[in-house]
Amino acid sequence: MPVEIYYDAESRALLAELSGDLDHCTARPMRTAIDTEIMKRLPLKLILDFENVPFMDSSGIGLLIGRYKLMNDLGGSMIAVNPRPEVKKIMELAGVRRLCPIVEQRRGSFVGGVKL
């Protein structure tokens, strides 16, 4: 699966672990899967984990902007965690930090109450 999704009811945080290249081809199934869960759970926080994304182009920026708008409309927030240097470079270039924090978080630690 290109995205694994976990929900923590206590903190109302939704964790989406993306995996594989994130391009125009793969962005659509990823965002459909994430949006379905968002609409089902109505989380306060969306955590997008990029650790297993070896490549991302501007399609990934589109995905981030789209999820940011959705979370914003629902009164929630979003963070991006663990992007690899190449992926982080695209995020920085596109100014993703203006939308959400980009966080390095080791596995086993907690972000928004969800165990990574």
Next chain:
Amino acid sequence: MKSRIINEMTLRFPSLSENERFARLAVSGFVSCLDPAVDELGEIKTAVSEGVTNCIVHAYRGRIGEITLTVRLLEDSRVYIRIKDKGCGIEDITKAREPLFTTAPEDERAGLGFAIMESFTDKLTVRSSKGKGTTVTMQRTLHSRKDQDDKSES
């Protein structure tokens, strides 16, 4: 000044979304003999991905057409990439190159394709003719190998 061509390849493939990955892997493989640094190769792959995606999303919107991808390895570790389509063409190239401008917001396009191609290459040219197609060329000099050679000489 024209540089000598050391190696060259041309690929023709249909504008299927699955071919975005194929195109960047093919370019990555072809350029690898110049021994680029990981980040240089990553930037070239991203630029190719943006160019090919433009053909799929914009040039051949809603239909399948042919994309021609040419890569030349030139003297002094220079890479030349040309991505050509016979699609709808770009009405206003200046506007299309503006960051955040997109004609496909419903597909969640960020409007950053040309901006990324521009920042990840040394030179980007866009030629387009309405109804006839678009040709994007990019040039990038790889520094890693030259730097390594300089180090081994000293």
